[in-house]
Amino acid sequence: MRVDGAYDLTVTLDDDTTAPADIEDLSWDPAGQWQWTAPTVDRLGGAESMGSYDVETASAATGPFGVAVAGLGATVWLDPSAPGPGGVTFYRVRPIDAAGNRAGATL
Numbered sequence: 289m290r291v292d293g294a295y296d297l298t299v300t301l302d303d304d305t306t307a308p309a310d311i312e313d314l315s316w317d318p319a320g321q322w323q324w325t326a327p328t329v330d331r332l333g334g335a336e337s338m339g340s341y342d343v344e345t346a347s348a349a350t351g352p353f354g355v356a357v358a359g360l361g362a363t364v365w366l367d368p369s370a371p372g373p374g375g376v377t378f379y380r381v382r383p384i385d386a387a388g389n390r391a392g393a394t395l
Contacts, residue, residue, distance in 0.1 A: 304387035306330040310394045320370030326363050337386040346378045
């Protein structure tokens with residue numbers, strides 16, 4: 289079917305400026321694999337669309353932290369440089385939603 293004539297289309301986009309909630313259930317296994325549960329809500333309790341994660345590491349709990357992997361699109365990461373016996377590395381995961389809003393880091 290064809291309909292001739294002029295049409296108006298109005299699209300309203302909400303600007304998402306709210307950071308996602310923190311990740312949950314962060315766990316590690318001795319093989320160096322980290323795993324966590326993605327946030328399903330933002331900081332205000334609204335539905336969240338996750339984009340990616342930055343995993344950061346440091347040699348001290350207070351930092352400074354550097355990015356070990358940026359833009360990870362999964363909720364699991366195998367650290368190729370996991371410390372051996374007696375070694376200590378501090379990790380944190382920072383979720384980034386689909387709009388690019390960054391949450392605080394979960395240690």
